[in-house]
Amino acid sequence: MSTTAAELKELHDLHQKLHEVQEKLEGGPRRIAAREQIVSKKEAELEAARAKLKQMKLSSDQKSLQLKTNEAKIDSLKAKLNEAASNREYEIITSQIEADKVANSVLEDEILASLDSIDVQAKLIEKLQQELESAVADCKRFKAEFEETIPGLKDDEAQLQAAIKDAESCIPASERAHYQRLVAAHASSALAAVEENACSECYTMLEANTIVELNVGKIRFCRSCGRLLYRV
Ligand SMILES: [Zn+2]
Structure with a gap:
């Protein structure tokens, strides 16, 4: 897992925990x-x-x-x-x-x-x-x-x-606005882990170059559902 991926996973976890707390409230x-x-x-x-x-x-x-x-x-x-x-x-x-x-x-x-x-x-x-x-x-x-x-x-x-x-x-300034829009729209599911080379939110298979880019720590979004992806 790249540093970015670990940080994004951490961010996703925090969003999910926040969602759980807000659900209770x-x-x-x-x-x-x-x-x-x-x-x-x-x-x-x-x-x-x-x-x-x-x-x-x-x-x-x-x-x-x-x-x-x-x-x-x-x-x-x-x-x-x-x-x-x-x-x-x-x-x-x-x-x-x-x-x-x-x-x-x-x-x-x-x-x-x-x-x-x-x-x-x-x-x-x-x-x-x-x-x-x-x-x-x-x-x-x-x-x-x-x-x-x-x-x-x-x-x-x-x-x-x-x-x-x-x-x-961990999200570069250039992608921040895009990320904020995703959070506004999807809250805790603004991010999606990549599982078996597919987006875990919509199950669309990722292209090989997207996987490579994710591996080197680039910020990529699912081309189908738009989620911010990270590889675990
Ligand atoms: Zn997706």
Whole structure:
């Protein structure tokens, strides 16, 4: 490996390390946002489940009230039976009482079923509450852990940026602007190692004279993808 190649490899390594650090710095807020989204989703689920429970209780209460009203009606019909003026009237009242009893029996079944559903819904709410609590805790823990790493990552970033500046001195001034454009476009993959006489970024085979030039420490770019090449 020529001196230039070793220096370029070092520069490439530094760029890759900087990329890793920056990924961590940028990835943290993204991953926090994803966790916050889970929390919001759980909150919405819980709110919807609570609204549904409220509606279920209301409907059950209405049925119970209806049952009581019907029972009162049956009582008053029974009282009327004693005052019936004719057999015909007696039969009409009796059949009304029967019809109301049937209606009440249906209502009773419905009330029992709704109480079961209310129980199931209450359990679901409990489960959702636990899930929400654990999502909130997970989000909080992740946030705290990430925030703790920020100062260290920022230090690493600054150190790597300074080291990259130093390492860039191996690139002749005439090629510096070209190199900077590559970094702006491709960041850590602005440079590419030559592996088995091919560019490791785009796998294009290099011409023999390019290999020779690289061997003597010249700065060469891949003719296909434009990366700054170095031989390892
Ligand atoms: Zn290439």
